[in-house]
Amino acid sequence: RQDLADCGRVVPILADARRLTPSQMLQAGGDPTGRHPYKVVANLPYYLTSPLLRHFLEAEVPPDLLVVTVQWEVAQRLAARPPQMSLLAVAVQFYGEPEVVRKVPAGAFYPRPKVDSAVVRIRVRPPEARPHPDPGAFFRVVSGGFGQRRKQLRNALAQGLGLSSEEVARALRTAGVEPGRRAESLSLEEWARVTDALSQRNDEGDSQVLRVG
Structure with a gap:
């Protein structure tokens, strides 16, 4: 909080993102309606990639866009096409259009992880553009x-x-x-x-x- 004290438009929220709805996060950030358009930009904990993506994509107030860093293998699964689909790919692509922006080698991080990563952009579909209404x-x-x-x-x-x-x-x-x-x-x-x-x-x-x- 001290490091960000001079950043007037930054509101740190110390909480587990899985336990707050996006509306609650927006309200904590100063939006009384909890419905202001927003984007998610995050270096996701790799072991929480799937539940966090679903948490935002399935929310009552989903983001317009997600830009996230994930494991390279997971990025390929998110953007897969037939005949390489998985339940994860279908779940994410139902709500949005994932695109692998770039591969990030393990050496770009310190400490160095054991796997390569990727930046993935997901453009979220409006409800009427989803493949099925139910x-x-x-x-x-x-x-x-x-x-x-x-x-x-x-x-x-x-x-x-x-x-x-x-x-x-x-x-x-x-x-x-x-x-x-x-x-x-x-x-x-x-x-x-x-x-x-x-x-x-x-x-x-x-x-x-x-x-x-």
Whole structure:
């Protein structure tokens, strides 16, 4: 606090970032509404990368932009494309568009870590630009698909969602996805179609064919 005393626009907040919502941080920084647009620029503790990214991206008041330093291998996973997707990649890309800005060698730090790092920029999507309007249903399906990564999608989803493989196969074909594919090969748009197909209603009325909610 003494070092920053002369910086009139800097308000140090000594707290665990996981235990404060972004709105609470903004209020502590002088914004009474807790909703002022903001950006996150951070050298994240590497063991907290995933929970901290989700903490901000899933917040009621998310940032407009995140620029973070993470492990090089994690940076590659964040920005992955099919067929190299992971649950982490889908989770981050659902809320934003990650881009690896540059690689940072281990020798750039002191003390020198054992791994290389990278600067990653994530441009956060507005809610209407997300791949699916229902994050809960979307991530239940995605989590089911990645729960058994060595299995074909029809079997992984059947086990993850408690459905028959025949029901899942029909829904996958409705979504334009071959049942024999694996989770890491799907794009976000395909996951959105699969979620809709698994949530559709039958022709007789209101009963759901497959319950995802």
